[in-house]
Amino acid sequence: MAEEGKVIACHKMKACKKQYKKEKRLIVVDFSASSKSPDLAELEKKMPNFKFLKVDVDELPSVARKWAVDAVPTFLLLKRGILLGKVVGRGAREQSR
Numbered sequence: 619m620a621e622e623g624k625v626i627a628c629h630k631m632k633a634c635k636k637q638y639k640k641e642k643r644l645i646v647v648d649f650s651a652s653s654k655s656p657d658l659a660e661l662e663k664k665m666p667n668f669k670f671l672k673v674d675v676d677e678l679p680s681v682a683r684k685w686a687v688d689a690v691p692t693f694l695l696l697k698r699g700i701l702l703g704k705v706v707g708r709g710a711r712e713q714s715r
Contacts (some may be wrong), residue, residue, distance in 0.1 A: 625658040625670040631681050637671055639699045647671045647694040649687040 628634035638645050645668065648658055652674050662670045675690055676680040683703070685694055693704040 622660075624666075625672055628681070628696040629677060631678060634671065634673060634678065634681055635699075636695050637669070641669055641696075642671045643667060643696065644702070645669045645671060645694075647685075647696060649673050649675050649682055649685070649694070650690045651676055651693040655713060656674075679699045695712050 626637060628637065637646065646658075646661075646665075650669070650672070658670050658672060662668070662676060673681050685692075687694075689707050691707070693705045694701060
């Protein structure tokens with residue numbers, strides 16, 4: 619797992635799970651393909667109380683399956699590993715602004 623500013627890119631399922639399981643802050647998880655990934659750094663600056671994770675569905679298809687991600691981009695809102703909300707598809711980018 620690598621940190622890109624404060625947006626954390628998850629590269630292994632175990633490390634990704636560790637990031638969202640006990641976190642007290644709200645977490646935004648961006649599921650996207652590397653070729654179609656939105657820029658979360660700008661969004662992270664506007665929302666410093668959130669933790670941002672980035673998951674490449676081609677790299678971690680098992681994580682995408684676990685959260686029933688069928689389209690990219692998909693944003694999940696989690697708190698302590700519990701799904702609070704989901705925004706799917708092209709509208710996800712517009713709603714994230």
